Amino acid sequence: MGVLMPHTGQVLVFDADDTLWENNVLFERVIHDYLNWLRHPTLDQAQLRAVLDDVQRANAVTHGYGSRMLLRSLGDCVEKLCGRPATAQELSEIEELAAVLVGYRVELIADVAETLSVLSGRHTLLMLTKGNREEQQRKIDGSQLAHHFKAIDIVDEKDAATYRSFVAEHGLTPATSWMIGNSPKSDILPARAAGMNAVFIPNDHTWVLEHSELDPADDAVLRLRTFRELLDHF
Template sequence: MRRNGQVLVFDADDTLWENNVLFERVIADFLDWLEHPTLDKYQLRAVLDDIQKANAVAHGYGTQMLLRSLADCVERLRHRPATADESDAIRRLAAVLTDQQVELIPGVAETLAALGDRHELLMLTKGDPDEQRRKIDASRLAHRFRAIEIVREKDDETYRTFLKAHALTPAACWMIGNSPKSDILPARRAGMNAVFIPNDHTWALEHGELDPGDERVLRLRSFRKLQDHF
């Protein structure tokens, strides 16, 4: 049963296009390169995750945060700052993240085209503004959205501010994304409905527990399934 005349607010990274899978490939290559006399890759990854968690709070998200975190990881494990050669190696490992190409998730382009005929579409994404704009431009999807906002963090206050800025009624709005932490839980606390579309490559720091009894959270297996409900 389709809902008519709704406001659909879309996350971008790992909802409209693949993102974290690229970061995971860079991290895997980094851990192979890094090596350590006593720590295995799982232990090294735990160190890096801890560093990324702190850097995300202090410096936001995106490629530059990852580069900083990789260098900080070298410094923590080797008890000295990364050398010039090490810094160059890290930049080479992460070069794929500055590629102008984006890989749309299957079904995104045609689904947005169909939904735009029946609903109002907006985008709310977090990260480095320049990096996010580059990905939005490369996706060729910007024309599908009435408004696009790039924010530093997506917490409860972000959603309340977003709703007020666009004069939206929360009960008629749906936040659509892959992240329980950033997309679903804060949107629900702001009074919005939500659609959870899991992505196998969602960053571990974006995980969270959803209430299985919350009837205002729609869970879908794929992006294309949005057309069955909206």
């Protein structure tokens, strides 16, 4: 898609984790330490990570997203690999490995605050984020970005049905609404399925389970390298 001339009157819907602030990089640090801690006798780290990804994929369906789901998955992975429940000692050690996820300071991605400040004067900004409500709200509060958004929705899942409900609830016109995020699976593809436009801003630390292929011929998906580039298009 070519460069759009900035103009007012559109609705920009923003993802939060790994779009506005760094998130998964912390989870990856915990997983890295966990895989070293496992010290499995026959499986290498890539094989162990594949098992953990499968456990997380299943747990996300029934337990949602966020640090609690990861902590549960780390324990479940021990059980799957050892054929027995994790011991109290093992669970305690896992909690120590994951302690960094509790109460960490929100780290905004470069130029986010300044860019949102400008965009909020041109367009209507909304936030749509998924995960544990308490955990997501804590990050939103810590980011000090909430004042830029007309509304903030925290949902359990971000699929096409979620976006259709979001469009209806907020009275959006899909043709002039844009979903902006780093996840092809949760931000771009389901928004497009609901008729919205989308802006893909990749993050090197995007969770592997959020990866998916985008259609290179879809001219309703704008691909940017940095968050600040939004100002050149909106």
